[in-house]
Every structure is written in C-alpha cells, then in structure tokens.
Amino acid sequence: MTDDVLLDIKGLRVEANGIPILRGLNLQFERGKVYAVLGPNASGKSTVAKTVMGLPEYEVKGGDIIYKGESIVNKSITERAKMGIAYAFQSPPAISGVKLEDFICRICPDYACKEPDEELMGETCMCRQELYDDFERLGIENLGDRNLNENFSGGELKRSELFQVLSMRPDIVFLDEPDSGLDYDSLKVVGRELKAMKEKANSTMVIISHHRYVLEFVEVDKVYILENGRLAYTGGMGIIPELEEKGYDMFLAQAAS
Amino acid sequence: MTETEKKRKRAEAAKKKSAAYGEDLDLDQFEFSHEQPRRMDLDEVSEEDRDLVSEVGFDASERLASGSYLQFDNESILADVLIGQEGLEVIPTSEALEKYDWLSDYLWNAVPVDTDKYTAASELEHYDGYFIRAKSGHKIQMPVQTCLVLKKGKSIQNVHNIIIAEEGSEMHIITGCATPSDVERSLHLGVSEFYVKKKARLTFTMVHKWSDKIDVRPRSATVVEDNGVFVSSYAILSPLRSIQTFPKVRLMGRNSRADLYSVVYGTKQSKYDVGGALILEAAASSGKIISRSIATEQSEIIARGDLIGKHSGVKARLECNGLLLSDEAEIGAVPALRATSEGVELSHEATVGKVGADQLNYLMSRGLTEEEATTLIVNGFVQLKAPDLPPSLQRSIDDAIKLTLEKGL
Ligand SMILES: Nc1ncnc2c1ncn2[C@@H]1O[C@H](COP(=O)(O)OP(=O)(O)O)[C@@H](O)[C@H]1O
Ligand SMILES: [Mg+2]
Numbered sequence: 001m002t003d004d005v006l007l008d009i010k011g012l013r014v015e016a017n018g019i020p021i022l023r024g025l026n027l028q029f030e031r032g033k034v035y036a037v038l039g040p041n042a043s044g045k046s047t048v049a050k051t052v053m054g055l056p057e058y059e060v061k062g063g064d065i066i067y068k069g070e071s072i073v074n075k076s077i078t079e080r081a082k083m084g085i086a087y088a089f090q091s092p093p094a095i096s097g098v099k100l101e102d103f104i105c106r107i108c109p110d111y112a113c114k115e116p117d118e119e120l121m122g123e124t125c126m127c128r129q130e131l132y133d134d135f136e137r138l139g140i141e142n143l144g145d146r147n148l149n150e151n152f153s154g155g156e157l158k159r160s161e162l163f164q165v166l167s168m169r170p171d172i173v174f175l176d177e178p179d180s181g182l183d184y185d186s187l188k189v190v191g192r193e194l195k196a197m198k199e200k201a202n203s204t205m206v207i208i209s210h211h212r213y214v215l216e217f218v219e220v221d222k223v224y225i226l227e228n229g230r231l232a233y234t235g236g237m238g239i240i241p242e243l244e245e246k247g248y249d250m251f252l253a254q255a256a257s
Numbered sequence: 258m259t260e261t262e263k264k265r266k267r268a269e270a271a272k273k274k275s276a277a278y279g280e281d282l283d284l285d286q287f288e289f290s291h292e293q294p295r296r297m298d299l300d301e302v303s304e305e306d307r308d309l310v311s312e313v314g315f316d317a318s319e320r321l322a323s324g325s326y327l328q329f330d331n332e333s334i335l336a337d338v339l340i341g342q343e344g345l346e347v348i349p350t351s352e353a354l355e356k357y358d359w360l361s362d363y364l365w366n367a368v369p370v371d372t373d374k375y376t377a378a379s380e381l382e383h384y385d386g387y388f389i390r391a392k393s394g395h396k397i398q399m400p401v402q403t404c405l406v407l408k409k410g411k412s413i414q415n416v417h418n419i420i421i422a423e424e425g426s427e428m429h430i431i432t433g434c435a436t437p438s439d440v441e442r443s444l445h446l447g448v449s450e451f452y453v454k455k456k457a458r459l460t461f462t463m464v465h466k467w468s469d470k471i472d473v474r475p476r477s478a479t480v481v482e483d484n485g486v487f488v489s490s491y492a493i494l495s496p497l498r499s500i501q502t503f504p505k506v507r508l509m510g511r512n513s514r515a516d517l518y519s520v521v522y523g524t525k526q527s528k529y530d531v532g533g534a535l536i537l538e539a540a541a542s543s544g545k546i547i548s549r550s551i552a553t554e555q556s557e558i559i560a561r562g563d564l565i566g567k568h569s570g571v572k573a574r575l576e577c578n579g580l581l582l583s584d585e586a587e588i589g590a591v592p593a594l595r596a597t598s599e600g601v602e603l604s605h606e607a608t609v610g611k612v613g614a615d616q617l618n619y620l621m622s623r624g625l626t627e628e629e630a631t632t633l634i635v636n637g638f639v640q641l642k643a644p645d646l647p648p649s650l651q652r653s654i655d656d657a658i659k660l661t662l663e664k665g666l
Contacts, residue, residue: 053622056614077621087622093615097637107623147637164623 004030006204007052007172011063014044014051014229021047023229024063029172034198034205036215036237039226040248045208046090048226049174053087054080068171084171088161088178094150100160101127101135101144108167138163139189154181162190166197172204179214191217212240227252260361264370268380271371278561279501279530282472284374287413287444289382290331293351297333306406313433313464314653315404321649323399326387328416330409334385344395344426346388347403350417353388360388363419367450367478367507375474379415379448386416386448391426391457400429400462400650407434407471410441418449422457422485429647431462434473442470442498449477453485455510460488460643462650464657467497469525475502483510483539488645490518492654494661496525496556503561505534508542508571515544518643520654522661523556523586532561532591537571537601549639550579552586559589566594566601575605580612580638582631636662 007029014022021044029035037045051058052065054077064071072080095103104127105112111131135141138159143152152160158178165173178190195218197203209215215237223240225233225248232252233239243251258266275281299317302310307317310327319325319337324347327335336347346353354360370380391397407414422428434445445467453459467473481487487506506515517533535544546562562575579588590607612634620630639658643651 055618055622076627077618078624078626081622081624089619089622093613093619095616095620095634095637097640098633103623103633107625168624
C-alpha cells in the first residue's frame with residue numbers, strides 16, 4: 001500500500017436484511033485518480049458505494065474500510081460526509097418544502113452569500129450569482145426553485161445529484177450510474193463536468209457505469225470488475241471494447257483461465 | 258317575542274348540549290365575568306404584555322397596522338383605527354351592537370346560537386369582542402391587527418367577534434391569542450362570525466400561543482357571497498390543555514372561494530382537535546383545506562376536514578398531512594367528502610407518517626447532522642404558502658413557525 005491510497009476496502013463482507021451481498025471484497029482507491037467499477041447486475045457495485053457512505057441498511061459483517069488511514073465503519077453518515085466522502089444517489093428521495101438552490105447553498109458554503117445583505121422586503125440573499133451560472137452549465141437552471149428531487153425527471157435527478165456532490169468538493173465521490181437514462185446532449189454535459197473535475201484533480205472519482213461513453217470521455221485510470229460480491233478483475237480502459245464484445249460472463253471466464 | 262329573546266331561548270335549550278367533537282368540559286369549573294370591560298390606551302400596556310402580544314404578531318407600536326384591537330381577559334379593551342384610514346371600523350362588539358340596529362341580524366347568523374353548550378353559554382353570559390368592518394369598495398392595504406390575551410386563572414374569556422367585508426372591499430386581519438405561561442386553568446371561548454360580501458376579499462391570519470392549562474373552544478363560521486374570497490391561515494404552535502375547533506365556511510355565492518390553511522405543532526400532553534368544513538352551495542364555488550400537523554412529545558392531534566359539494570360543477574380539494582416526531586404522540590386524520598349533487602369534483606389526500614429514514618440518510622450524506630436533517634424536513638413539511646396572503650402576514654406565520662421549530666427540535 002502506498003501513501004497515495006485514500007480508501008482501502010479490505011476483505012469487506014456486507015449484508016442487507018440478512019442477505020449476504022459483499023463476500024470478502026478488496027479494493028483500493030488512490031488520491032486524485034478516476035476509477036470505473038463495473039460488473040454484472042446485482043454484483044454489488046451500488047452496495048460498495050452505499051456501504052462506504054454508511055447507509056445503515058448495509059451491515060458490515062467482516063473486513064474493514066480504511067479511509068485516510070483510519071477505520072470508518074463505526075462512523076455516522078454525517079461524519080463520513082464531513083471527512084470528504086460523497087455519494088450521488090441513484091434514486092434520491094424527494095424533500096418537499098426545501099428548494100434545490102437553498103439546499104445547495106446550505107451544503108456548499110462556496111455558493112452562500114458571504115455577508116447577508118440588508119434585508120430587502122424580507123428577502124435575504126441566500127445564494128451567490130455563481131450558483132446560477134453553474135446551474136446553467138449543467139442545464140438545471142429551471143430546477144433552482146423547485147422542491148428538492150420532487151417530480152424531477154430521471155435526467156434532472158442525475159444532473160442535480162452530480163451538481164450537489166461536485167459542489168461539496170469531496171475527496172472521494174461515488175457516482176452511481178451517472179449516465180443512465182440520459183439523452184446524448186445530457187451525456188455530453190455530464191462527461192464534460194466529470195472531465196473538468198478530473199482536470200482539477202482534487203477528487204478521487206469512482207464511476208459505476210455500464211456505458212463506455214462517459215468512461216472513455218474522462219479517461220479512467222483503473223477498471224475494477226465485481227462479480228458476486230468479490231473483485232473479479234483489475235485492468236485498464238483498454239479492456240472495455242473486448243468486454244463489450246464478449247459480455248461479463250465470457251470475459252471473466254477467459255480472464256480466469 | 259323579539260329576535261333577541263328567541264335567540265336566548267334557543268341558547269337556554271342548548272345549555273347542556275355537548276359539542277360534536279372534543280373533550281366535554283364542565284363549564285361550572287370556570288367563572289364568567291360580569292363586568293363591562295373598560296376602554297384603555299396603548300400607554301397602559303406594560304412592557305411585559307407588549308412582548309407577549311408581539312409573539313403572536315401584534316405590533317404594539319401600531320405602525321404597520323391600519324387598525325388595532327387588543328383585549329385583556331374580559332376587562333380592558335383597546336380599539337383604534339389609524340388616523341386617516343378611510344372605510345375601516347374597529348370597535349368593541351358591545352358598542353357596535355348599540356350603534357347599529359342592523360347588526361343584530363349578523364349576530365348568531367353564521368354560527369347558530371344553539372350549536373352546543375359553548376355557544377349557548379357565550380350568549381347567556383356577558384361578552385364582548387371585536388367588530389371589524391371594511392366598508393363597501395374600500396381596499397384596506399395594511400393589516401388590521403387584533404389580539405386577545407387571557408391572564409386570569411379559573412375564568413372564561415368570552416368573546417364574540419363579527420367581521421364584515423362589505424361589497425367590493427378588501428381587508429387583511431392578523432389576530433393572535435396569547436396567555437402568559439404561568440396562568441392557571443382557564444377557558445377561552447371565542448365566537449367569530451365572518452361575512453364576505455359580493456366581490457370582497459378577506460384574509461384572516463391567526464396565531465395562537467396558549468399555555469398548558471388552557472382549554473380553547475373557538476366557534477367560527479363564514480358566509481361568502483358572489484365572487485367573494487376568504488382565506489384563513491391558522492397556526493397553533495404552543496402547548497395547551499385542549500383545543501377543539503371546526504370552523505365552517507358556507508360558499509353561498511356564485512364563483513365564491515375559500516381556502517383554509519392550518520399548521521398544528523403539538524407539544525407536551527396537549528390535545529388538539531382541529532378541522533374545518535367547506536360547504537359549496539353555489540355554482541362555480543371552489544376552495545381547499547390544507548392542514549399540516551406535527552406531533553411531538555405526548556401530544557395528540559386529530560385533523561379533520563369536510564368538503565360538502567351541493568351544486569354541480571363545484572370543485573374543492575382537501576390535504577391533510579401529519580408528521581409524527583415521537584413514539585408517544587398520536588395523529589389522526591379524518592377527511593370526509595360528501596356530494597349531494599351531480600358533477601361535484603372533490604378530492605383529498607391524507608397522510609400520516611414519521612420522518613423517512615431514507616430522507617434523513619440522504620440529507621446526512623450531504624453533511625447535515627441528524628438533528629439538522631430532521632429540522633430541514635419538518636421545516637419543509639410545514640411550509641404553507643397561501644398564495645393570497647400579503648407578504649407581511651405570510652412572514653409572521655413563517656417567523657412563528659421558525660421560532661417554534663428552533664426551540665422545539
Ligand atoms: N437493501 C437491500 N436488501 C436486500 N437485498 C439487497 C439490498 N440492496 C441490495 N440488495 C441485493 O444485493 C445485490 C447487489 O445489489 P447492488 O449492489 O445494488 O447491485 P449492482 O449495483 O451491482 O447492480 C442484489 O441482489 C440486490 O438485490
Ligand atoms: Mg446498482
């Protein structure tokens with residue numbers, strides 16, 4: 001293990017509702033690098049992300065999660081978030097009465113007004129103009145005054161999640177299928193955002209995906225393939241065409257022999 | 258027999274009649290006042306009392322009000338209209354009844370005097386209250402503020418209010434009821450009758466702050482005529498011993514509309530039975546009842562809502578949502594829809610639940626603590642945006658709720 005390892009998942013066994021999902025998983029993530037976590041449906045990809053985030057239905061039964069040199073398995077979700085771990089939800093719950101823009105200003109101090117302006121007719125300045133400029137870049141300027149995740153379309157959810165986790169400036173971010181259900185134009189927007197983030201190189205990115213478009217666009221450093229709750233293959237982006245052609249079953253069988 | 262005598266007779270007959278809902282209180286445990294309240298000046302209101310009334314939105318400087326009415330127990334009354342404010346009248350009910358013969362037609366017209374023992378007792382005992390009138394065609398921009406303060410123990414504060422928005426007028430009333438936290442067991446009996454005439458608009462915003470030894474039995478009803486609009490927003494955010502209220506709005510005029518909003522924040526062992534009814538009697542009348550209940554500690558909340566459609570083409574919606582923040586608390590939602598004519602469009606949604614774990618986890622993953630996440634969810638839940646409310650009144654409701662949540666969670 002090098003000093004660059006930010007997150008070290010060691011022999012991790014996880015159950016949800018008594019069902020074993022991860023069965024001794026080992027994965028390492030280094031600072032500033034981009035990872036793709038691939039694998040067949042139900043292999044445990046989302047479970048890895050949710051367990052690292054600390055969602056309580058995922059119970060750690062064995063192994064350890066070492067982050068920045070210390071075990072985090074007993075830390076709360078909040079503590080983990082404050083330590084720089086972020087997770088973009090696949091299907092985030094709606095929170096009524098909470099506007100997206102107000103929420104983002106709350107979780108991301110960069111966007112909050114520095115000095116609360118004079119109260120003008122009771123309207124206090126909550127967010128800086130930059131927020132709206134950035135909203136526009138992701139094409140979600142229409143969502144600012146909508147209730148968080150309420151009646152957002154699939155694509156809007158993806159972009160709003162991405163926006164939130166990126167604006168938190170995390171040290172490691174898990175993006176769970178950030179590209180699923182997006183049209184071509186949105187796919188480009190998401191790819192561009194991720195690439196811009198990679199170029200700033202301050203976050204480790206873990207992208208869970210089935211599609212090569214975004215992965216190739218951001219130039220993933222390392223590919224992990226999970227199967228049945230374990231790490232089945234480690235490689236580079238070069239394997240993607242072959243993987244696409246053969247499918248997981250054949251690819252992993254041949255790789256094993 | 259005169260009309261007054263007839264009403265008294267009906268009241269006598271209803272003296273033992275229990276209310277349809279709520280704990281049946283023994284009125285003999287309390288004492289009615291027999292004195293005529295005296296008029297007072299603003300300078301007579303102590304600093305302490307000013308603070309108390311400001312908590313329910315009454316501005317003792319009177320700067321932002323077109324008219325003010327302030328009553329302590331059944332003893333002293335302040336009633337003022339801003340100098341130069343035309344078309345507005347704010348006087349004690351007793352004075353108004355002496356001044357205007359026609360007013361007796363409005364007394365016990367919207368609310369039947371024999372509704373139950375509380376209305377009966379109110380008529381048979383000595384009462385006062387406020388009479389507020391926006392005269393025909395006058396649009397009163399700044400709100401009229403009223404406040405009823407209950408300070409005496411073992412007593413009954415007996416008020417009868419009559420509010421009239423005459424044809425084409427517009428008026429916004431903010432009213433508060435308050436009691437110091439150390440007052441002994443008492444009863445607030447408040448009869449309010451609202452009359453919204455043709456093309457008039459009346460908004461009524463009410464914030465209650467009682468203490469845990471007070472029983473509250475408001476009895477109110479509204480009549481809305483052609484093209485009239487009535488918007489009522491009610492927030493009860495303090496503990497009390499019990500409250501039972503079920504205001505009724507009769508939409509009697511063509512194209513009339515009424516919206517009733519309420520927020521109940523239950524604390525301690527308080528019992529809240531709060532509801533409302535819309536009776537849609539005329540063509541193209543419409544309205545909604547929106548209620549949000551939050552039960553904490555050992556509080557019990559029953560949220561009722563009745564929509565009664567009596568004319569084809571009427572439209573109304575009922576939303577009754579409850580949030581439980583304690584295992585010992587209880588919320589019941591009782592929505593009821595009734596149509597007695599074809600082509601009536603009534604709908605409702607009722608939900609009661611706890612703060613969702615998935616919502617909490619989601620917000621915590623964005624760095625909020627569990628408490629912060631809960632507060633945010635509850636805050637969002639009680640957001641009541643009454644579109645017709647002037648911003649200043651919306652703000653006083655928002656502020657009251659914010660203050661309660663900050664203290665409570
Ligand atoms: N909360 C849960 N309760 C029970 N089973 C679960 C739960 N979450 C995931 N699983 C199961 O665990 C397996 C892995 O799920 P997941 O990590 O979502 O797979 P992937 O993201 O790789 O498609 C699936 O069989 C799924 O049904
Ligand atoms: Mg998944």
